[in-house]
Amino acid sequence: MLSSKLKVKKETRVAKVGRKTGHSKAIESTVRSSTKHIGDASQVSFPCVVQSRCDIQTAKADLYVPVVDSNNQPLMPTIPSRARRWIKSGKATPFFKFGVFCVRLNIETIKNKQSIVIGIDPGSKREGYTIKSKTHTFFNVLSETPMWIKDAVKQRRNARRARRSRKTPCRKNKYNRTKGSLPPSTKARWQTKLRVVNKLRKVIPITDFVIEDIQAKTLKNGREWNVMFSPLQIGKTWFYKELEKLGNLYLRQGWETCQLRDNLNLKKSKAKLDDKFECHNVDSWVMANDIVGGHSIPDNKRILKVIPMQFHRRQLHMFQPTTGNVRKSYGSTMSMGIKRGSIVKHTKYNLCYVGGTQDEKISLHDLENGKRLCQNAKPDETKFLTYNTWKMVGIPPLG
Numbered sequence: 001m002l003s004s005k006l007k008v009k010k011e012t013r014v015a016k017v018g019r020k021t022g023h024s025k026a027i028e029s030t031v032r033s034s035t036k037h038i039g040d041a042s043q044v045s046f047p048c049v050v051q052s053r054c055d056i057q058t059a060k061a062d063l064y065v066p067v068v069d070s071n072n073q074p075l076m077p078t079i080p081s082r083a084r085r086w087i088k089s090g091k092a093t094p095f096f097k098f099g100v101f102c103v104r105l106n107i108e109t110i111k112n113k114q115s116i117v118i119g120i121d122p123g124s125k126r127e128g129y130t131i132k133s134k135t136h137t138f139f140n141v142l143s144e145t146p147m148w149i150k151d152a153v154k155q156r157r158n159a160r161r162a163r164r165s166r167k168t169p170c171r172k173n174k175y176n177r178t179k180g181s182l183p184p185s186t187k188a189r190w191q192t193k194l195r196v197v198n199k200l201r202k203v204i205p206i207t208d209f210v211i212e213d214i215q216a217k218t219l220k221n222g223r224e225w226n227v228m229f230s231p232l233q234i235g236k237t238w239f240y241k242e243l244e245k246l247g248n249l250y251l252r253q254g255w256e257t258c259q260l261r262d263n264l265n266l267k268k269s270k271a272k273l274d275d276k277f278e279c280h281n282v283d284s285w286v287m288a289n290d291i292v293g294g295h296s297i298p299d300n301k302r303i304l305k306v307i308p309m310q311f312h313r314r315q316l317h318m319f320q321p322t323t324g325n326v327r328k329s330y331g332s333t334m335s336m337g338i339k340r341g342s343i344v345k346h347t348k349y350n351l352c353y354v355g356g357t358q359d360e361k362i363s364l365h366d367l368e369n370g371k372r373l374c375q376n377a378k379p380d381e382t383k384f385l386t387y388n389t390w391k392m393v394g395i396p397p398l399g
Helices: 002-021 053-060 080-089 149-165 184-201 224-231 231-245 254-263 277-292
Strands: 025-029 035-039 064-067 074-078 094-097 100-105 117-121 126-132 137-144 208-212 248-252 304-308 343-346 350-360 361-366 372-377 380-384 392-393
Touching: 053 248, 064 231, 080 094, 080 100, 094 137, 094 380, 117 277, 126 184, 137 184, 137 224, 137 277, 149 184, 184 231, 184 343, 208 231, 231 248, 248 254, 248 277, 254 277
Parallel strands: 064 100, 117 208, 137 304, 208 248
Antiparallel strands: 025 035, 064 074, 094 100, 117 126, 126 137, 304 392, 343 350, 343 380, 350 361, 361 372
16 A cells, blocks of 8 residues: 555656656556556557557558659659658659659669559549559549539530620531530549549559449430430440550449458448548449458558649630620639649748739639638749649648
C-alpha cells in the first residue's frame, strides 16, 4: 500500500516537472495492456490508443508521389519523405501535373517497373478508380461525372435559333452528323473516364485495366433498343475499344465484384454520393487486387476527389443584353494571357486556380470548393504552375 502511494506521488512529480520545462512524456497503452513512455506521443493524432509504432508508420506512408524520368516517362511512385530528399539534394525537380505534386529525376536510374493495374467502378454520378501494384495501393480517385451537358446543349440550341430569328450572320444548316457518333451526354461521361485514365498514365506506368461491366436496362420486345440504341451500351463499347489500345483489359460482372468483396469481408455503402472509400473505391480496389494480388485488406483508403470544372469557352457574350442593347463579353479560353483553370501560386492566396477577367484583372478561386477568392488579382502577382481542368480535393500540397 505504501509503495503504491509513493509511486503515484512520483508520477505526479514527473508530470509537474514536464509542465514546467515544456517537455512531457505521454503514456501509451500497448496490445498487452502494459505501459511505456513515448516521446511527443501527443502529436500522434490517431483514434486508436493501442496502435503500435509499425501501424503508425504504415498509416503515415499511405500517400505517394508520382515520379517521371528526365524524358517525362513515368516510373514507380515513391513516398513523400524520399521525394523531399531528392529535391533537397538536387536529384529531382518538383512540378505539378493536373493538380498533383510530382517529381522529375535529374539523374539516370534503373527502370525497374512492376505491373500496375487501374480498377474502374463506373457510375451515373460518382466513379471510383484505384491504382494498385502487388505491394502498394498508390491512389484511390473518386470522380464526379459532368451533369450539365444536356442543359448546355439545350441552351446552345436556343441561342442558335435566336440568332437566326434576328437575321444575324450564321452558318447554314448542315446535314445530320450524329449518325454513328455518341450522344453529347454519353460522350461527355465516357470521355471523362478516358481523360482520367490518360492523365494518370502520364505519371504512373499503368499496364492493365479492369472495369466492372455494367449492363444497360433491357426493354421487353425492344430489339433495336437492346442491341443498338442504348446510350450505355454504345458508350461502354467505345470506351472498351479505347482501353484495349492502351493495355490489357479485363472485365468483371457485378456479381463477380460482389463475390470479391465477400471473400475479403468488405462492405459497400449504400450512400452512393458520400465521399468515402466504401462507396465506390471499395469495388475498384477489389477488382484491382484481384488482378495483381498482394493484399487481403485495403492498405490505403485515402481518397483523392476529382471534380470537373465547367468553362464557358464558346459563349463569347451574355445572353441578356444590358442598357442600349449592348451584350457584354462572357466566356473565353484565356484570362489576361493565362488559360482559365490553370493552377497558380498567388502572393496572398497561395495555391488557387484562374477564373474570369475584368478590367485587366483576374479572378482567383479556391482549389477544393471553387469559391471565388478575389476578382482584382494582378497577373504579375501570380506564378503559373500547371494547366488544369479539375478541382482536386483530399490531397495536401507536398511542395
